[in-house]
Amino acid sequence: MSTSTPLSLVDVTLEYPDGSGTTTALDRVNLTARAGQLVALVGPSGSGKSSLLATAATLVRPTRGQVLVDGADTAGLKDRELTALRRDKVGIIFQQPNLLPSLTAVEQLIISDHLRGKNAKAARARAAGLLDVVGLSAGADKLPHQLSGGQRQRVNIARALMGSPRVLLVDEPTAALDHERSAAIVGLLREVTTEFNVATVMVTHDTEFVPLTDAVATMRDGRLTAPVLAGG
Numbered sequence: 001m002s003t004s005t006p007l008s009l010v011d012v013t014l015e016y017p018d019g020s021g022t023t024t025a026l027d028r029v030n031l032t033a034r035a036g037q038l039v040a041l042v043g044p045s046g047s048g049k050s051s052l053l054a055t056a057a058t059l060v061r062p063t064r065g066q067v068l069v070d071g072a073d074t075a076g077l078k079d080r081e082l083t084a085l086r087r088d089k090v091g092i093i094f095q096q097p098n099l100l101p102s103l104t105a106v107e108q109l110i111i112s113d114h115l116r117g118k119n120a121k122a123a124r125a126r127a128a129g130l131l132d133v134v135g136l137s138a139g140a141d142k143l144p145h146q147l148s149g150g151q152r153q154r155v156n157i158a159r160a161l162m163g164s165p166r167v168l169l170v171d172e173p174t175a176a177l178d179h180e181r182s183a184a185i186v187g188l189l190r191e192v193t194t195e196f197n198v199a200t201v202m203v204t205h206d207t208e209f210v211p212l213t214d215a216v217a218t219m220r221d222g223r224l225t226a227p228v229l230a231g232g
C-alpha cells in the first residue's frame, strides 16, 4: 500500500477566461488530505469549492501551483496519463448520481471496472461486496429508476470505490436529499473513508455534518482557510 500523501494542493491558482480578463476561481490554495481523513469544504456559492474539486480531480489544470495525487506531481503528465491516474487513484461523487438508466446497480459498478480492464468475475464479486458495504445488497439487480434518490447516491459511492481510489472527491452529495437521507449519506461517507483508508474531501453547505468530519476548511472568494479540526 502506498505511503504517499493521497492529495496535496500547493499554492494552486485557477483562473478562468472572462471576457477580456480572467476570473480567479482559486487563489493560492493549499490543502492536504491524508489517508482515512474526511475533510469538509464549506463556503458561499461561487467561492470556488467545485473548482477546487475539479482541480484536485485533475479534470482542470491549475493556472499556477501544484496538484499532487498519491505523491505524483500531475503537472508533468500528459492528458492520457492524467486519465489513467484519475481512473486508478481518484473516486468522484457529484451531487446527481450520473447512473446509466439501462444498467442495474451491480452493473453500474462492473462497467466502471471493465473500463479498467479487470477480470469480470472478480469485478462482480467486488461489486457485490461494495453494494453490501453501502447497504444496498438487496438493490443490486434494480435499475436506477427503481431506486430512491438516497439509494442511487449509495450506488454512486460504491461505484467510486470500485477502483480502490486513494482520494474521494465529493461535491454536495446530499443536495437532492431530505434531512434523514442526507445524514445517512454523510455517515456512510465517514464510514467508507475510515474503512477504505481514503482521503475524502467533501463539499457541503450543511454545517450540521461537520462533527462527522476530521477537519473543516472554508472557501471565500477563491481563498481557502487552513483546515481546523472538527468535533469528530
Ligand code: ADP
Pocket (backbone or CB within 6 Å): 016, 017, 023, 024, 025, 043, 044, 045, 046, 047, 048, 049, 050, 051, 052, 219
Ligand atoms: P462554488 O462551487 O463554491 O459555488 P465554483 O467553483 O463553481 O464555486 O465557482 C467559482 C468561481 O469560478 C465563480 O465566480 C464562477 O462563476 C467561476 N467559474 C466556475 N466554473 C467556471 C467555468 N467553467 N468558466 C468560467 N468561470 C467559472
Ligand code: MG
Pocket (backbone or CB within 6 Å): 049, 050, 051
Ligand atoms: Mg459548487
